[in-house]
Amino acid sequence: MKKRFLLLFLLLLLTGCGGTQTAPLSCTPPESQRLVVYTSHKEEVYTPIIREFEERTGIWVEVVTGGTNELLQQIEKEQDAPRADVMFGGGVESLESYRDCFTPYICREADRIREGFQSQCGYWTPFSALPVVLIYNTKLVRAESVTSWVDLEKPAFRGNIAFADPQISGSSYTALVTRILAGGGEDCLSGFRAALEGRQADSSGAVVSSVARGSALVGITLEETALQHISAGEDIALVYPADGTSCVPDGSALVKGAPHEENARRFLDFTVSEDVQSLVGQRFCRRAVRGDIPADPALPALSTLNLVDYDVEWASQNRDRLLSDWAFLLGEVAP
Numbered sequence: 001m002k003k004r005f006l007l008l009f010l011l012l013l014l015t016g017c018g019g020t021q022t023a024p025l026s027c028t029p030p031e032s033q034r035l036v037v038y039t040s041h042k043e044e045v046y047t048p049i050i051r052e053f054e055e056r057t058g059i060w061v062e063v064v065t066g067g068t069n070e071l072l073q074q075i076e077k078e079q080d081a082p083r084a085d086v087m088f089g090g091g092v093e094s095l096e097s098y099r100d101c102f103t104p105y106i107c108r109e110a111d112r113i114r115e116g117f118q119s120q121c122g123y124w125t126p127f128s129a130l131p132v133v134l135i136y137n138t139k140l141v142r143a144e145s146v147t148s149w150v151d152l153e154k155p156a157f158r159g160n161i162a163f164a165d166p167q168i169s170g171s172s173y174t175a176l177v178t179r180i181l182a183g184g185g186e187d188c189l190s191g192f193r194a195a196l197e198g199r200q201a202d203s204s205g206a207v208v209s210s211v212a213r214g215s216a217l218v219g220i221t222l223e224e225t226a227l228q229h230i231s232a233g234e235d236i237a238l239v240y241p242a243d244g245t246s247c248v249p250d251g252s253a254l255v256k257g258a259p260h261e262e263n264a265r266r267f268l269d270f271t272v273s274e275d276v277q278s279l280v281g282q283r284f285c286r287r288a289v290r291g292d293i294p295a296d297p298a299l300p301a302l303s304t305l306n307l308v309d310y311d312v313e314w315a316s317q318n319r320d321r322l323l324s325d326w327a328f329l330l331g332e333v334a335p
Contacts, residue, residue: 029060035263037061038075040068040089040170045284053270059263067203068170072098075255082257085264088127088271092251093177094170095124096316102253103261108269109290117249117289125268126249128286130171131223131305132178133238133245137211146218148243149182152195159197162210162219167323169204174248175220176326177315181308182244186325193329200330212236223299227285240300246310247302249289 039046043065050061066074068090075084079101087095087102095102096119104122117126136146145151152161164172180186201207208225210216212234226238252271258264270276277288281296288295295301 031260033059033263035059035061035086035260035267036064036084037086037088037267038064038066038071038084039087040066040071046088048279049271049276052275053267056270057263057266059266061267067168068094069168072101075101079256082255082259084255085258085260086267087253087255088267089252090250091130091170091174092119092124092126092249093312093315093319094173095251095253096312097319098253099123099316101256103256103258105254105265105268107265107272109272109274112274112290112292113272114289114291119251124251124253125272126251126289127271128224128280128284129247129249129289129302130174130286131240131245131247131302132171132175133221133223133226134218134241135208135211135221135226135236135238136218137214137216138235138237140214141217143237143239146239148241149179149188149192150243152218152220153191157218158195159199160217161196161199162201162207162216163196163199164204164207165200165202166326168202170250171204171222171225172220173319173323174246174315176322178244178246178308178310180322181246181310182241186322189326189329193326196330198330208234208236223287224285231285240305242306244306244308246308247287247305248310248312 037050046063050063053059054061064084071087072090072094075087076098078084102123105125106122107125110118113126117129119125134146134152145154145156166173166176179192180188201210204221204225207219207221208229211219212229223238226236229236230238252268254261254264254268272290274290274293277290277293280286281288281293287299
């Protein structure tokens with residue numbers, strides 16, 4: 001089964017299939033065989049998973065793509081007449097912030113998920129574990145000069161740090177909270193803001209690209225994003241901050257009032273199945289959330305990293321306040 005999954009993945013890459021699906025009127029399936037998925041994942045991640053789900057179940061999936069915050073706001077606007085069935089992607093603290101838009105669901109094989117990666121109330125289902133990392137351009141920066149968050153505040157890096165706007169990027173919000181926890185409190189954000197000199201990227205994808213081409217010297221991103229670009233031969237390297245990082249999962253959630261709720265539950269179960277979680281580790285440069293999936297031996301064990309005590313509930317409850325405070329620090333809003 002895993003071999004067929006891999007062949008499907010390679011075929012999709014070669015043919016360029018993916019994106020929002022449409023079908024001729026004559027072959028549109030009945031409502032009982034439909035599913036609408038909103039996803040912030042990259043196409044190379046969601047396409048093989050959704051196509052395999054379709055093949056195994058016969059359910060026709062419509063995909064709507066966008067940024068995490070953009071899609072969550074859309075789901076909130078559609079609460080009176082939900083269109084989406086599943087939100088697939090986004091840091092779990094972002095999903096938790098919109099818990100009023102979701103129906104609790106404990107997925108099948110939840111007992112196989114690693115401790116610390118589960119939602120106690122079931123408002124989200126974890127998909128992959130994503131450490132926050134620092135990156136640097138290997139042609140322009142010496143490795144020993146970037147080992148921690150504090151190093152980003154060195155004069156040499158001032159104004160040359162790639163960081164996505166946390167109002168737009170869910171992963172960037174995770175990084176912002178991680179910086180607070182690694183720095184001992186919110187007071188550390190003043191120094192971080194000064195180091196950025198008001199510079200923020202408009203997407204998480206732009207962070208690694210900026211560092212790779214040298215328009216920024218260093219950047220802040222997720223481990224899997226950095227590994228993808230490194231494997232593509234780009235001039236970057238990653239660092240796990242010595243003063244603390246986080247490993248927060250991204251996830252999926254069942255939309256409250258989903259038009260195709262039973263199919264949505266089946267999809268959530270599928271995302272944490274052994275086959276999909278094996279693909280997560282083997283092909284997507286991500287860490288599986290299941291405890292029975294071996295970790296990539298090329299990656300450092302989580303036990304060797306200085307992990308901060310990242311409280312998803314606190315990050316969710318304080319999200320609006322922290323984003324407002326951050327915008328104020330950057331001079332984007334009045335006090």
